[in-house]
Each structure stands twice: as structure tokens, then as C-alpha cells.
Amino acid sequence: MPSEFDLIRQFFTRPAPGALLGVGDDAALMALAPGNELAVSTDMLVAGRHFLADADPYLLGHKALAVNLSDMAAMGATPRWATLSLALPAADEAWLRAFSQGFYALAERFHVDLVGGDTTRGPLNLCVTILGEVPAGLALRRDGARCGDEIWVTGSLGGAALGLRHLLGQEVLTEAEARDCLGHLHQPEPRVALGRALLGLATAAIDVSDGFLADLGHVLSRSGVGAEVNFDRLPAHPAVAARLPLDAGRQSLLAGGDDYDLCFTAPPVHADAVSAAAASLGLPVTRVGCLVAEAGLRLLAPDGSPMVWESCGYDHFA
């Protein structure tokens, strides 16, 4: 069995052109572009909790980085560098090769350098820390939303959750639906370019990882505002829309995690600019409601009457 050091060298040591010093020292060294702040986020993915233990390692490599890139997108930050810590039950060369290929394929597409990490034996666990840059004072924080702002969502909602239900045998999807929903689940596309384009336009942003209602709720509580959301304007994934009369559809739409689309707020005066920025990126964006002074999140039926929904996101300790 190759040693830890051989493994790391073999699979996770590629040049880091955006760093001063990459993998192989006590720490990596980087220079921040003048006028920028450093944005840092970290996510830990555990087998049996965030993914199935026999998950495709290539897709896992993609997802471990994608969920972190998505955090940068939600700040309007440009991801630059990442560290990766891996606990593995065994030093499985084929697994490591595929995982690193999935990780690097996404990293290279976003010009992100892997600059450090750790590898150890243990129950399968992936921990990525992402580092990015954002122009000073412009980051899209959760606490910047203001009464009167409109609420927007990128892409679609619920596809990943429906894909997971399919995987778990809780829902039967057509072949085309399954392919598409599993794509959302396994290979989410971080909305980095849009997040950056929203600097100066959006007042707050979050990525939909715990479920739309829960994540919007985080913005509301941090910003001290309430929201009215029009249920029928929510951009349900087509397979989700087809199931909206069913609980599975509504659950996926409102509380399904893992979509990694953005939910953001912007004053109405910036609506055209937001639409134009999204259009130039070929990314659909939808206005789904607005912020109000009265605390709480109200979901409105097409006739304007309140809908009852138990607000709940995914809780890793539930």
C-alpha cells in the first residue's frame, strides 16, 4: 500500500499558479488582490449523511467543491483557492484517482487552486475550505435585505431533492426526469458568475442548500424583515412541478435541499439590471415575492390567501 505522502503527491499535487506556495509546506501562501476582502467558507460531507457510501467518487469530487463554490457565489465572491481534507477507510487508488479528477475538473473550470489539505485513514469524510476575494464592502451578506426589496431565485428548485427521493426508492421518476434530477443532486452548478454580477445590485443572497423556506428564513432573521412569497411563482423543477399536487412535490420545492441555486434580494429599481445580468449568463432568474416589515415568511396561494406550511429545512441533527 502506498504511503500517505505518496498518495497525496500522486493525486492532489498539481501546480497552483494563483498561489505563491501550494501543497507541500506547513501552510500555503497567497497574495490577495488590492482592494479586496478575503471570503472563507467550509463544508464537511459525511458518508451516509450527505451522500451514499458507494457514491461515484468522480461526482463526489465535483460536489465537495461545488457546495463550497456555491458559498462563494452567495457572497458575490470570486473563489480562488481551496484546501481539501479527506478521511478514507482505505487508501483506494481507483477511488482517489476518480475523486481527484472530479474535484480538479470543476476547480480548473473556476480557476481555483488546491493549495493544501490533509489525508488520513478513517470513516469517509470530506472537508473542503474555500477561499475567495470580494471587492471591499460589496459582499452579498445575509443581513443586507431591506423592506420593499424583491426576492429572486436562480434556476429551479426541488430537482435535487426529488432526485434523492428517487435514489432512496421513495419516488418513481421517468428516465429523463431521473437523469435531470440526479444531475442537480450530484453535479450542482455553482452560480459564481451571477453572484459576482449581483455586486452593487443585490442587497442579500444565500444559496439554497437547506431548502428554499429555511434558507430564505436565514436571510429574513439576519436582516430583521419578513417576506411574502407567491407559491405559484416559485421556479419548480419540471419534474417537481408535475408532482406539485402531491406532498412529494411541495416538500421538494419548499424544503428540498442541495439545489445550490441562489436566493437573493434586490430593490425594484435594480430589477432590469438583474434580469439583464442573468440573461447575459443564460441563467433564468425569477421574482418570487417581496420583503415586508412584518416578521415571518408568508406563503401566498394564487388568490392571495395564506397557505399553511410547516417551515422546515434539512437539519443534520434532526
Added chain:
Amino acid sequence: MPSEFDLIRQFFTRPAPGALLGVGDDAALMALAPGNELAVSTDMLVAGRHFLADADPYLLGHKALAVNLSDMAAMGATPRWATLSLALPAADEAWLRAFSQGFYALAERFHVDLVGGDTTRGPLNLCVTILGEVPAGLALRRDGARCGDEIWVTGSLGGAALGLRHLLGQEVLTEAEARDCLGHLHQPEPRVALGRALLGLATAAIDVSDGFLADLGHVLSRSGVGAEVNFDRLPAHPAVAARLPLDAGRQSLLAGGDDYDLCFTAPPVHADAVSAAAASLGLPVTRVGCLVAEAGLRLLAPDGSPMVWESCGYDHFA
């Protein structure tokens, strides 16, 4: 059982005065001091591998951060911010309280802000990423050692390894020895102040985490030099020194990990300045050998003859 969010808020949300935005958003935001580079390192600690599953959570909180602070020390960087990701088998309030107390006690002593993290259910796993600052161009890299430099070690070697042997029932220590060795094992003291004082004096540095021979070996291979080390000059921990005729003593001294003292190199012209810097911090430093052109690490007996030793450090996949 409290939810994930309650847990995080309760134990890991203290003010982060050194950050622009701390825990609670998609990412933390920080400003780097002008003229500084960013230093980043990460370590993952797994139950049953790096610590016993029933380890004291307070000490674990200390150690999870200490090993990362030590990486900053080995770069000459000043640690500023950290993220902490935790996988826990259960949301154990007493465990979390003690762990967070151990973590914060050390963090506050070093003025390090916890700015982000993740908490999830899973086999016990701790992943800390540390972020620090170092004046541009001055970091103590592993590749800066030069032929003719002297090799130095701070503190003492082998105490942590002997403490672990004691814990595992492989060695019988006196009560005083055990207390001291277990202190080295559980509560290593990161040599941050000395690392910083060595900027401009040392040419390379590393912290002794895998074992003295292995870690010095990393410096040698990165710097393209060889070394001659005088066995009898190595600053063995007193309990280790008492066992040096035995294999347990030599093993602990040469290949025992987890000491987190620094091994560094400096040209002879800086020897007095190095000694003075260490003395002003009350930290013993010892010259143990010098760098030579011929590749490899040669261990010399008191009479100058070569000693045979199988160079091996701790390998997490061994």
C-alpha cells in the same frame, strides 16, 4: 434534542473582533493587513487514529487548534482566523461545551477568531483550517534551507510519543513523568512567537508532528540538501532521555510525532540572534547539527561515527 443551528449558535458563536464578518453567513469576511501574505493550513483529526474516542473533549478542543497554530508557527505566520468543522456521533451538549471551551481558551490566548465552520452527524472527526498573516516574502518555507546552515530544535523531543506509549500501556512512567508527557501529547504549546521572531533569521522551518527524522527529512528533500545530526545533542524530553538505552526511548526521540516543537535551519551568522530571540521568550533552543551538500540524513554517534536508524515517521496509512 436541539437542532444543528441551536448547537452552533450556542457553542461556537463568539464575537470575531478581528474579522469583518464572522459565523452565520455563507462565508466569513476578513481584511488582510497591507504588506502581508495569507498563510493557510488545515488538519483533520479522526477518533481512533489521532486520539482515543473517549478523549477529554476540553483537551481535544485545545489540540485541534494547537496543531494548526503550530503550522502557522512553522511558517513564521501570525494566526488570525480559524474555521472548525465537526462530525459528531450525537449532539452531546456536555461534550460540545467542553470542546468549545478548550478550543476558545487557546484561540483567545492567540487572538484567533473562529469565523466559520460546519457541524454534522457522523463518526467523530475534527477539521480545522487556520488562516494567518506573514510579511510578504519572509515566510519560513521548507525549501529555503542551505548547505552550511545549522539545524535547531525548540523545546524537547519525544515527550508526546512516550505519553502515548504510556496511555496504550506500552510503557510504565512515574506519575510525574506521565503528567508531563501527557501534557506534551494533549496540550502541545504552539511556538508561534518564536516562529515570528525567526523571520529574517531562519532559512526554513517545520513543526515536529510526524517525528524529528521524518520532518527534518521533508526540509532536506524540499531544499535539496543533506544533514548531519549529532544524536547526543538532540534535546530529549527527560523521561525519554532516561530511556535512551532502550528502543522505546530512541523511537520516541527520533520518530515520535505530536511534539509540535519547531525544527528550523539558520546560517551560523545568525546563531546569536536566534539564541537571544529564544531566550527572550523563555524557550530553550538547541543546535543539533548542520546541513551538508551530500543528500540524506546522517545521524552521528558521540564519537562521530554514523548510527544506523531506519528513518520513519508516522504514516496515517501505515
